[in-house]
Amino acid sequence: MVRAMEKYIRPGVGVTPFCPGCGHGILMHSILRAVDESKLDMKKMLFVSGIGCAAWIPSPQFDGDTLHTLHGRALAFATGAKLYNPGLCVMVVSGDGDLSSIGGNHLIHAARRNIDLKVICANNMIYGMTGGQAASTTPKGSKTSTTAGGNPYRPFDLCRLVEAAGATYVARYSVTQPVALAQSIQKSLHHVGFSFIEVLSPCPTQYGRRNRLGRPEDMIQDLIRRCILEEEAKGLTERERAEGIITGEFLS
Amino acid sequence: MPSKWIKTPFPKGSHYLSGNEAAAEGAIAAGCRFYAGYPITPSSEIMERMASRLTEVGGVFIQMEDEIASISAVIGASWAGAKAMTATSGPGFSLMQESIGYAAFTETPCVIIDVQRAGPCTGQATKVGSGDIMQAKWGSHGDYQVIALSPWSVQEMHDVTLQAFNLSERYRIPTLVMAEEAIGHLRENVSIRSKVEVWSRKKKKGAPPFGTGEEDGVAPMPAFGEGERLLVTGSTHDALGFRKTDDPTAHATLVNRINEKILKNRDGIIETEAYFLEDAEVAIVSFGFTARTSLYVVHLLRKEGMKAGMLRLKTLWPFSQEAIQRLGKGVKKVLVPEMNLGQVAGEVTKYCSCDVIPLGQTDGEIIQPEKILEMMRRIQ
Numbered sequence: 001m002v003r004a005m006e007k008y009i010r011p012g013v014g015v016t017p018f019c020p021g022c023g024h025g026i027l028m029h030s031i032l033r034a035v036d037e038s039k040l041d042m043k044k045m046l047f048v049s050g051i052g053c054a055a056w057i058p059s060p061q062f063d064g065d066t067l068h069t070l071h072g073r074a075l076a077f078a079t080g081a082k083l084y085n086p087g088l089c090v091m092v093v094s095g096d097g098d099l100s101s102i103g104g105n106h107l108i109h110a111a112r113r114n115i116d117l118k119v120i121c122a123n124n125m126i127y128g129m130t131g132g133q134a135a136s137t138t139p140k141g142s143k144t145s146t147t148a149g150g151n152p153y154r155p156f157d158l159c160r161l162v163e164a165a166g167a168t169y170v171a172r173y174s175v176t177q178p179v180a181l182a183q184s185i186q187k188s189l190h191h192v193g194f195s196f197i198e199v200l201s202p203c204p205t206q207y208g209r210r211n212r213l214g215r216p217e218d219m220i221q222d223l224i225r226r227c228i229l230e231e232e233a234k235g236l237t238e239r240e241r242a243e244g245i246i247t248g249e250f251l252s
Numbered sequence: 253m254p255s256k257w258i259k260t261p262f263p264k265g266s267h268y269l270s271g272n273e274a275a276a277e278g279a280i281a282a283g284c285r286f287y288a289g290y291p292i293t294p295s296s297e298i299m300e301r302m303a304s305r306l307t308e309v310g311g312v313f314i315q316m317e318d319e320i321a322s323i324s325a326v327i328g329a330s331w332a333g334a335k336a337m338t339a340t341s342g343p344g345f346s347l348m349q350e351s352i353g354y355a356a357f358t359e360t361p362c363v364i365i366d367v368q369r370a371g372p373c374t375g376q377a378t379k380v381g382s383g384d385i386m387q388a389k390w391g392s393h394g395d396y397q398v399i400a401l402s403p404w405s406v407q408e409m410h411d412v413t414l415q416a417f418n419l420s421e422r423y424r425i426p427t428l429v430m431a432e433e434a435i436g437h438l439r440e441n442v443s444i445r446s447k448v449e450v451w452s453r454k455k456k457k458g459a460p461p462f463g464t465g466e467e468d469g470v471a472p473m474p475a476f477g478e479g480e481r482l483l484v485t486g487s488t489h490d491a492l493g494f495r496k497t498d499d500p501t502a503h504a505t506l507v508n509r510i511n512e513k514i515l516k517n518r519d520g521i522i523e524t525e526a527y528f529l530e531d532a533e534v535a536i537v538s539f540g541f542t543a544r545t546s547l548y549v550v551h552l553l554r555k556e557g558m559k560a561g562m563l564r565l566k567t568l569w570p571f572s573q574e575a576i577q578r579l580g581k582g583v584k585k586v587l588v589p590e591m592n593l594g595q596v597a598g599e600v601t602k603y604c605s606c607d608v609i610p611l612g613q614t615d616g617e618i619i620q621p622e623k624i625l626e627m628m629r630r631i632q
Contacts, residue, residue, distance in 0.1 A: 010483070042481070043477070043479040043481065044477055046476045048328070059483065059485060059495075060483050060485075060493070060494055060495065065481060065482045066485075067328065067476070067482075067484045068484065068485035068487065069327075069486065070324070070350055070351060070354055070486060073320060073324040076316065076320065076321035076322075076324035076325050077324045077325065077327060079314070079316075079321070079325050079328065080286065080288060080314075080325030080326060080327065080329035080334075081328035081332040081476055082328075082332075083286070083325070084285075084286050084312050084328075084329040084333065084334040084336075085333065085475075085477055087477060088477050105317055105318065106321055109316075109317040109321070
């Protein structure tokens, strides 16, 4: 059972490129589980990614067609491929900086068009690959290599952003909720239209160690503590809501 | 080789078209079935015509959010199997450069038409220029090749665009049509033939998509969804597409190959046209709209008795160094008039053994014949 997803891994790929404690391995497994349970043919799947740690989830690991593009442009490349060959099931897997900062314009326009792309945004709240700089998703007050005194700005609420732009399936889960995450990805695979799943994934290497969460389990525990389901959040005060991370399906 | 004659989807005969409209028809005739673009003067008529024509021939048109998205969508569609194109002008061409590098490095066929306007920056959006010639070759970082063509008539906007697709498919390379506003907005009769020769990318099931096994250095190219489980990346990669980001040999091999496949085939790519060069003592090297004016001047000078000639560069990149070397041995002086401050003149100087006199002009206007005439009389 442990190696049940190995059939979806490209022959010749030995190890994952992720740091110890990175959440992207769990996300990778959740995607493959969703593909497996949906009984999709990998030969008809195209995985498009941008630049950054999360962009390495499908490329070269997944044994389908993969298009590893430029920083921020994954959605534009994916739009071209999907429009020309609508028979492809096109999933975009990339990070928060790639999709919402340098690629933010493509994100809102792809959502506006409601084009049939399954977007998985791995949000580690920081630029991991380049050494831990602040991102458009870094929480206010967090320390990064470019905000030593704490991030002075608010982060994006990506789910509300894409919902307002016109996405038709929107959800947020953490890798600490792997079952719900895999089910959500499975739903997005069957959804017709622009789907967006924000996946909180810990980065102890770049985020945790600067924010008193240096050990991998510290970040996992922090996510478990803060992630609350949308239903549970209803009775909370504004302050309690702000401290937590509200997860669940927001639009389906 | 994968070329065949196909019926053109536009009625044969003579049509009165603008250069931009003719370019769109050339693309459709070549088999272009995907267009992504963003409005920009003076190229927008290409996008408008593609929007309606692609609907008629069963292709896909999309207006993207910017030029970066446009060229990126074109590359995505090309890997999905499409002959794909975008068109733009200076500022948009600048934005596209990173993706053009991606297309060169991943050997993605695609066509970009740059209807050049007076730059730099926003410059004069409705006025003519020819200042993007060096950017066409060197606009993206690193060492790579493109093919860049220079049409001089509305007929050639049609024919050269068609040819751009053929070269792009044959060599798996981004191919640029370096048009100018004066040609894009000119109206002339265009002769449409009933059949045209069209090339399509090679296909070979199971062959490495970035391999070196082919004699011409161009690997077969499968499409997404064909079961080949493609691995396409803008990082340094091996023949199968696996990332090789810390292997010096892999990087050198790949960079050399994408350059060599064009440079070693350049005899089959480069086209020049010679006018009165057999006995010429003074020659004009010219391209694009300016070549029309230059040829007119050569005719006038011949009537005056001056042994003037012209070499027209139909291909700008790869550069016609052999033709320039031959020219330099046969004439005493070469004049290079162009609507920039000497971009092609600099390149001519590199290969020409005789005196090269640049005649640059950047006022947003075409170069008048009197100016070239006077300069030719002065230098003879």
